[in-house]
Structures are given as C-alpha cells and as structure tokens.
Amino acid sequence: ITTKNEEMNIKNCLESIKNQDFREEKIEIIVVDNNSSDRTKEIARIYTDKIYNFGSERSAQRNFGVRQANGKYVLYLDADMILSQEVIRECFNKCENEGCMALYIPERIKGKGFWIKVRDFERSFYDATVIDCVRFFRKDKFSEIGGFDESLTGPEDWDLDRRISRVGNTGIINSPIYHNESRLSLGKYLNKKSYYAQDFQRYINKWGRNDPV
Numbered sequence: 760i761t762t763k764n765e766e767m768n769i770k771n772c773l774e775s776i777k778n779q780d781f782r783e784e785k786i787e788i789i790v791v792d793n794n795s796s797d798r799t800k801e802i803a804r805i806y807t808d809k810i811y812n813f814g815s816e817r818s819a820q821r822n823f824g825v826r827q828a829n830g831k832y833v834l835y836l837d838a839d840m841i842l843s844q845e846v847i848r849e850c851f852n853k854c855e856n857e858g859c860m861a862l863y864i865p866e867r868i869k870g871k872g873f874w875i876k877v878r879d880f881e882r883s884f885y886d887a888t889v890i891d892c893v894r895f896f897r898k899d900k901f902s903e904i905g906g907f908d909e910s911l912t913g914p915e916d917w918d919l920d921r922r923i924s925r926v927g928n929t930g931i932i933n934s935p936i937y938h939n940e941s942r943l944s945l946g947k948y949l950n951k952k953s954y955y956a957q958d959f960q961r962y963i964n965k966w967g968r969n970d971p972v
Contacts, residue, residue: 761820763793765838766802768939773806775842786847789827791820799838818907818915825901834895837938841869845934850895853930860900860927861893865935874943882938887931889972892916893923894936900926913955914962921972 762769769790776788788807792800793814803810813823821835832854834847850862865886868879885891904922907915923929966972 760788760790760803760836760838761793761817761824762790762795762799762803762838763814764795764797764799766795766798768839769799769802771841771939772836772838773803775844776847777806778844779842779847780844781847781851785830787828787830789824791824793820816909816912818909818911822906822909825898825906828898831898832895833898833901836894836936839939841937841939843934843937846932846936849932849934853932854895854897857930858928859930861896861923861929863887863891863929863931864894865931865933866891867935867937868940869937870940871942872944874945874948875940878940878943878948887929889917889920892920893929896923897927908965911958911961911965913958915958918962918965921966 760769760772773788776786777783779786788809790800790803790807790810791813792803792810794812800810800812809827811823811827813820817837824835825833832851834850836842846864850864853859853862863886866882868875868882870878900923903926904919906919908918909915911918963970
C-alpha cells in the first residue's frame with residue numbers, strides 16, 4: 760500500500776485486508792509511505808510492523824514495496840481503496856487453478872455527488888484493458904520484467920500492463936475493489952487527469968507514435 764497523508768483512508772483499507780476470507784497468517788501487509796505529516800504511519804502500525812518511508816513517486820514506492828515482499832503473489836493498493844471480502848481468495852485460487860500469472864480486479868468508485876457517478880460509469884469501461892492494469896501478480900514475473908518504469912508518472916500502469924501481459928496469461932476476477940474518491944468535483948477530476956497526462960509524451964516515445972494500443 761502506497762501512502763502520503765492518508766489518515767482519512769488508511770484504516771478502511773487495512774480493515775478490509777484484515778477482513779478477507781483468507782487465512783490471515785498468509786497475508787503480509789506492507790505500507791510504503793512518502794513522508795506523511797499526519798497520522799498515516801501511526802494508524803498503519805496498528806495493523807502491521809512493515810512500514811517503510813520511501814518516495815517520491817508511486818512507481819518507485821510500489822517497486823520498493825514489492826522488493827520487501829516475501830510471498831509468491833503481490834497485490835498493490837492505494838490507501839483509498841477498500842477490498843471486498845473475497846478478493847484475495849479469488850485471486851489466489853484463479854492463479855493457482857488456472858495458471859494465471861497476473862490478474863485484473865474490477866474497480867468501483869465510491870463517494871458522493873454527480874461526478875462520482877460519472878467517474879464510476881467511466882471506470883466501468885476499463886476492466887481488463889490496458890487502461891485498467893493488472894493489480895495482483897506473481898512476484899517473480901513482476902521482477903522478471905523489471906517492475907514499474909520509474910521514469911513514468913501517470914501512464915506507468917499502462918506500461919506495466921503491456922509488458923507483463925507478454926510473459927504469461929492474465930485474467931480477471933469477479934469481486935471488486937472500491938475506490939473511495941469522496942466528493943469529486945469537475946475541477947478535481949480535471950486536475951487528476953492532468954496529473955496522469957504529464958508523462959504522455961515519454962510514454963509515446965517509449966512505445967511509438969503509431970503504436971496501435
């Protein structure tokens with residue numbers, strides 16, 4: 760779980776992990792925090808002793824977190840995400856029984872107001888596409904492709920998804936993750952899109968302007 764000043768969200772995220780219908784001793788929680796100035800770390804310590812301070816962008820945080828992981832599989836999350844109860848069990852069973860090495864997880868947007876409904880409707884088109892990106896994967900396959908490209912901020916998910924799909928089968932589960940975007944305004948929505956767009960040119964340069972995807 761990557762964090763920065765997430766004291767309002769981190770508890771719900773961690774509680775949802777603790778409430779999984781999967782053996783608790785088989786789940787390792789790793790929090791990678793980017794110099795939070797609020798109570799994020801204090802709250803996280805209630806749930807795990809594996810809390811690290813590392814930054815600055817989320818690509819580097821995620822790569823660092825995976826390197827600390829001891830398990831066969833890794834699930835990366837943002838602090839404002841909440842897992843439905845069956846997510847980890849369903850991911851584990853699908854990978855073990857169907858030979859998938861990476862999985863997409865459906866995402867639903869939570870919050871209040873008109874723009875939350877717009878955002879949830881938009882997000883419904885992304886499932887199991889390059890815009891979605893796999894979220895649960897075998898650690899060895901993630902390491903094999905070199906993890907997230909730390910030179911990208913915004914489209915690093917798309918880039919990872921394209922590279923990891925080349926080294927094995929992917930799939931999608933039924934149980935969703937809920938992404939709490941609180942009360943989303945048009946201004947916040949456009950600012951978020953602008954943030955994701957800042958490295959588009961670098962992504963285009965990497966994959967080619969005429970790339971079909």
